[in-house]
Amino acid sequence: MTTLNVNGRDVAVDLPADTPLLWALRDGLHMNGTKFGCGMSLCGACTVHVDGQATRACVTPLSAVAGKKVTTIEAVGDSDVGRRVQQAWIDLDVVQCGYCQSGQIMSATALLAKTPRPSDEDIDAAMSGNICRCGTYVRIRKAIRQAAGMPAEDAA
16 A cells, blocks of 8 residues: 555555556556556656656656655646646647647746746756647647747747
């Protein structure tokens, strides 16, 4: 039995300590907002925050998050930065198929929490591990800039 702090509350999961956090969230806690993409930390669909850091849940064992705060897409909008990012995604119609977007939003929120006014290079570096098969990268950058209170139209 492992106790996790997920979205501000302690929850117990009866899974082995080496179980990836992704499966504890999806199968153990029935929180399906965090997506399975590649299972190898390459696509970013499974991104959550662990103590505020964007983290790939598909390769993070439960043992690594015991005693840490895990935030998922279900609660990212509880913070001001998360609300701004989600609103920018809506305002700019970022989503196409939507599968990768929870991970994209989680990475963008972690970036803006750490770097409130990122350069395009900062955005590219923070988002480089998130793949969008629909190619919404231009809208993603514009949404991040909007959430940061920067002109979205300057984004390439």
